[in-house]
Amino acid sequence: MCLSSWVLIISLPKPSLQDNTADVDRLLQAIRQQTGAGHVTCHYRLMKKLPDILRASDYRVRCVLFKNAAGWFIVDVEPVTDARPVLGLAVDLGTTRVVIRLIDLISGGNLAENSFDNPQIAIGPDILTRIHDADQPGGIARIQELIISEINLQAERICRSVNLRADDIYLVTVSGNTAMTHLFLGLEPRWLIREPYIPVTNQPDVVCAADVGIRIHPSGQIFVFPNIGSYFGGDLISGILFSGLNRREETAMLVDVGTNAEVVLGNHSWMIACAGAAGPALEGGVTQMGMMAGPGVIDRVTIDPLDFTVDCHTIEDMPPRGICGSGLIDLAAQLFLSGMIDIRGKLVPGRCKDRFYLENGIPAFILVSAAQSETGCNLVITQADLDSLLRSKAAMFTILETLTGTVGLAPQDIPTFYIAGTFGYFINPVSAITIGMIPDMPLTRYQTLGNSSLEGASMLLKDPTKMDEIGMIQKNITYMELNVNMDFMNRFSAAKFIPHTHTGLFPSVRQWEG
């Protein structure tokens, strides 16, 4: 029998001369019976308070349980009459944004959610800068302290927003990439980015919140999702868990796109994964007007194929001030379909008309005129931006092709294609197919997962059986180093065209025939 929640209400048989089992042993025995666990551990700290609790509660107690790699253990035990809530906090520890969700561990309900910038941005927006900074004396502790104190602040705040207290958070699940979880735990990140790219651990497992400096219940525990290596993090494991890829009989693919593209292909019996630089063009922040999604950021673009009118949709319908990844993909697709760029992605001046100009000799396209932009300047995409985008999409497609190829499949043969991450949430799959970034297949096969890292972290808080599943995912994934050989480079070159040199791969894409 399995537990349906980490909180167990349990009535113990009372001691008698016929049954004089010790208090702790009595409790552990009952827990073993109810959970089917082979072994359960009770911390010394709890042994000290147990006799009073058992006798004050007439042997009816509420236990918060958790499980680490060594087995089940009791996090806390209180009389069953204790009316205090038992909370959990799921943390999606992004390099840029952190999202937290407060969960009622008894009912499994979501209580509140909030997101905030990763304060380590102050050191550097990217992982490399932060890891180099950690090399300074005291650097690791300082950079860890940034994220820990911010999470403490935000945990307090999210609890207060629903009239609860962070003291009542017993379990925290943290899902992030390998660098972010290393920095969260204060583990030396130095060797992650140096050949042969060695993490301190692939299985941080469960640590005491107090040891990390997270201020929740004094007995609170933190589970940090395991990683597969320096470039395949716990956020992916969490995403796989949420997608259910590891539970399905049918083979599926899961793609998470950020600075890196991380790709998993598999089913309940096998999984292969790889990761590769898909290029930062998709993340915003690199193209001249690129930025993270936010109010006033262009997230959808339409170009009328007849009169070439450009229509930009902005988030919250605010005056436009930049463009995010999904907007950029939309734009490229629309430019291609209207013939404003050719199959090499080059701007076609004749088609672009007065939106075309040369910026320091480089061709550029005015998306929004100064008069209409929030900034009072033209919002422009240059040929360099477009080239960068095409390299990113080509890398993405080549990675997909390579991975599917290793098991004798073509990308378009995959029955289900999960797109993880916020990027996947906003992307228009038709546009992504149009530029040849993802395989041309019926849209019903695409499933966007939203913030799968947060969702996976939440799942574990709601369902104890997921702990073993996470272990199995980590164990079952075969990580494939991307071999960037001649074959890869040939595929990559072919994929740099829109949608591809081999247009038969993208039968649904038909460029404006002008």
Next chain:
Amino acid sequence: MCLSSWVLIISLPKPSLQDNTADVDRLLQAIRQQTGAGHVTCHYRLMKKLPDILRASDYRVRCVLFKNAAGWFIVDVEPVTDARPVLGLAVDLGTTRVVIRLIDLISGGNLAENSFDNPQIAIGPDILTRIHDADQPGGIARIQELIISEINLQAERICRSVNLRADDIYLVTVSGNTAMTHLFLGLEPRWLIREPYIPVTNQPDVVCAADVGIRIHPSGQIFVFPNIGSYFGGDLISGILFSGLNRREETAMLVDVGTNAEVVLGNHSWMIACAGAAGPALEGGVTQMGMMAGPGVIDRVTIDPLDFTVDCHTIEDMPPRGICGSGLIDLAAQLFLSGMIDIRGKLVPGRCKDRFYLENGIPAFILVSAAQSETGCNLVITQADLDSLLRSKAAMFTILETLTGTVGLAPQDIPTFYIAGTFGYFINPVSAITIGMIPDMPLTRYQTLGNSSLEGASMLLKDPTKMDEIGMIQKNITYMELNVNMDFMNRFSAAKFIPHTHTGLFPSVRQWEG
């Protein structure tokens, strides 16, 4: 394959692009291979320092390992070049005396040994007084602090005596009765002495030294021997381990006599145990001149059967000031053999002559005259003292008879009879047989174990395989509640005679036929 010591020297394969296992995982893998352990845990604290240690030591490290009920774990890891010693401390936590032994965990050698009074004596000499005192507000913490601070002081001192440092003690093993280990850990002792006699735990297992307040290495761990119940403590489990009773094919008996008589009967496939009040007469401190063994205390008595000269031997040959348990048993045996007491244990005035007198109407025997005693007073044993001793020895024999009876044996059929504890160390078995306290059998079958509690605690520090053995001992012992019914009382009455009403049980005992 098994470890021959808790300290493991290990060379790790160095990371490469072909083997980019994480640091912690690399170490755990190597340890699993060398120990055959299914699972090994690395504490978060060690994860933080591991990357530097591995690279500074060229991947050759020295690990201190330990094992708790959940499995193996790393206590500490240092470069193999670290020349600091790795020490262990075995503690025999007696109610009255505490004995500690410092052990080199690498060589397994004994480095030093010391004993001191249990400072809780200041609260009360006996367990009951201490447990009642613990009921006062703050009582448990105060009584725990007494023993903890004394052990800290003594650990410092024993290390200094051999030019070592307590910081280098990584492992401590503590063997004591259930009440003493509860008070050592600060666990509520209240329910130990109240029906139905419930310990907080029968398996304190391994706790962090820092959590208990023991000042050794910051990562130091303490193993507290498990108990079977309130009246069958870890000192007995430790004693069984040392005796090897649990490993032998042939059935043996182990007896530990203090205020309680604890008895185990069994072999490698089964063990039954029971404990009963054997009476404090054997411990010293109850008879008028009774006391703990020490300089000037009478530990051997001979009475010439012809001229009735009484010869008292004292410890360190100092002038006599009292008598200890073994002296008392000698005295009773000699009084009986010389006809000065009869088979009921009553003083025979005609035989005792001028050593006999009435003290407030109660018959008494002058063992040492005021002129010869250190105190300047007569050292006297009264009829009440003798009655008390006979009740104790009768209880002892009845317990042995009852326990052996449950498996269809007579006490004298047992091939090996271990006598544990300091009592056993000093006792003259011939005298104990003479008064009918222990079965009449060839002396070669008796084996005194000395301080078996300390020896068992030491064994665990020297041999990791003993950890599982301890678990098996605890699991395999069937504890039998002594059923004090009519049958028991009949046996007890018969055993109150010297040596027994059924003299056929003690063929070797022949009273002086005068």
